Amino acid sequence: MTLPSTYPDRNCSLARTLEVIGERWTLLIVRDAFYGVRRFGDLATQLGIPRAVLTNRLKLLVREGVLTRDDDGAGTVEYLLTDKGTALWPIVRAMMAWGDAFYSPAGAKRDLRHDRDGGLLDHDGRCEECGAAAPVPEIRIEPGPGYQAGNSPLDPVSAMLTGPRRLLEPIAIPSTRQADERDGSTDAGR
Amino acid sequence: MTLPSTYPDRNCSLARTLEVIGERWTLLIVRDAFYGVRRFGDLATQLGIPRAVLTNRLKLLVREGVLTRDDDGAGTVEYLLTDKGTALWPIVRAMMAWGDAFYSPAGAKRDLRHDRDGGLLDHDGRCEECGAAAPVPEIRIEPGPGYQAGNSPLDPVSAMLTGPRRLLEPIAIPSTRQADERDGSTDAGR
DNA sequence: CACCGTCAGTTCAGTGAGTGAACTGCACGA
DNA sequence: TCGTGCAGTTCACTCACTGAACTGACGGTG
Numbered sequence: 001m002t003l004p005s006t007y008p009d010r011n012c013s014l015a016r017t018l019e020v021i022g023e024r025w026t027l028l029i030v031r032d033a034f035y036g037v038r039r040f041g042d043l044a045t046q047l048g049i050p051r052a053v054l055t056n057r058l059k060l061l062v063r064e065g066v067l068t069r070d071d072d073g074a075g076t077v078e079y080l081l082t083d084k085g086t087a088l089w090p091i092v093r094a095m096m097a098w099g100d101a102f103y104s105p106a107g108a109k110r111d112l113r114h115d116r117d118g119g120l121l122d123h124d125g126r127c128e129e130c131g132a133a134a135p136v137p138e139i140r141i142e143p144g145p146g147y148q149a150g151n152s153p154l155d156p157v158s159a160m161l162t163g164p165r166r167l168l169e170p171i172a173i174p175s176t177r178q179a180d181e182r183d184g185s186t187d188a189g190r
Numbered sequence: 191m192t193l194p195s196t197y198p199d200r201n202c203s204l205a206r207t208l209e210v211i212g213e214r215w216t217l218l219i220v221r222d223a224f225y226g227v228r229r230f231g232d233l234a235t236q237l238g239i240p241r242a243v244l245t246n247r248l249k250l251l252v253r254e255g256v257l258t259r260d261d262d263g264a265g266t267v268e269y270l271l272t273d274k275g276t277a278l279w280p281i282v283r284a285m286m287a288w289g290d291a292f293y294s295p296a297g298a299k300r301d302l303r304h305d306r307d308g309g310l311l312d313h314d315g316r317c318e319e320c321g322a323a324a325p326v327p328e329i330r331i332e333p334g335p336g337y338q339a340g341n342s343p344l345d346p347v348s349a350m351l352t353g354p355r356r357l358l359e360p361i362a363i364p365s366t367r368q369a370d371e372r373d374g375s376t377d378a379g380r
Numbered sequence: 381c382a383c384c385g386t387c388a389g390t391t392c393a394g395t396g397a398g399t400g401a402a403c404t405g406c407a408c409g410a
Numbered sequence: 411t412c413g414t415g416c417a418g419t420t421c422a423c424t425c426a427c428t429g430a431a432c433t434g435a436c437g438g439t440g
Contacts (some may be wrong), residue, residue: 009218011338012221012289013285013290013298014221014282014285014289017293028199039388040387040389050430051388052389052390052428053427055390071388074387075386075388075435076387076436088288090284091285092204094281096207097280098278098281099207100203102255102277104206109201124314230416240400245418261417264406264407264416265405265406265408265416266417267418
């Protein structure tokens, strides 16, 4: 673990948090986990991350209890966010909001909405319609005004991730094995 | 910049944010800036970070508009958070909250309070007393129930940072030059 | 049963950044 | 002129990331 192995500061929870999610790629892996990406290969191609690094990061995240590793015995493995991992959402949201505010003049690249009533979420994660703090499984993410359509043809996984969809919902690619069984089962997430 | 130079994802503000604050040490530098640490040497000793790395990180943060570099001509330089840098506070707060929740069983290592009325801040940064979202300069930070007193004698800067104090307030060490003039001047921060 | 594709994960040489300690240069003050 | 405190640089060393190729297990197919 190159970066965050040990931040010596014992009395700073920020440093402790960085030891878990502070390395390069780690937070992007977590983001993709929120987006519903669960498989090793999908993460590798999606992020463009060296597979060796991905292996290390996933091991760390599983060891820290951020992800669980489900091996179905048929050679396919699924990495799922635990409650502890889901609790990282405020961090991810805050970082997306900051990037939107200062590096996306046309507006947010992704809008977050309360799936129940379609209300936009403010910076605290509260629904503008019902006023409640939307729990993660009820959040829908979709392209916002600052989204820039790419001209290159998206691979199936990226295409899935681009359209409006709920967080934690597994991506279902028709042509692969995973579309078969686990579809309606994992609905509202953990 | 080893880590965050380029995350290729053009449509993710999270990736863009990580390019700025995703490298090792960077977020700890920002944290110390919130704590009032402003000088190169203080940051170096406080964080235990190699000076060469600190130089690079500060350059990046200044270039990105997170910090400003004030050279008083007398050889002393002050790095101050800009508005853009202050806007990172929700990220820092969220990460401290997550670390407190999962790695500090005795409770938060640092409590955040609204300096006006002493109300504790909840996870959204709202004051329990007045209900308002406390702006950064009005936040007081102090040791919380999970704080572990060290047995080693604290250096002056660490001692300053441990006690209750308002964010952005400059640290004033009596024995050094900085205590002279800029004391009452930079009160409520930027 | 050999063949093929998919999948997770490993191995390996090359490289680039972090690490730690020592050093430079500047501005005071005595 | 000497000593001190400061910001920042230099340098050799090490280690983790990078990228590509490889391994091994599983399942389907003819």
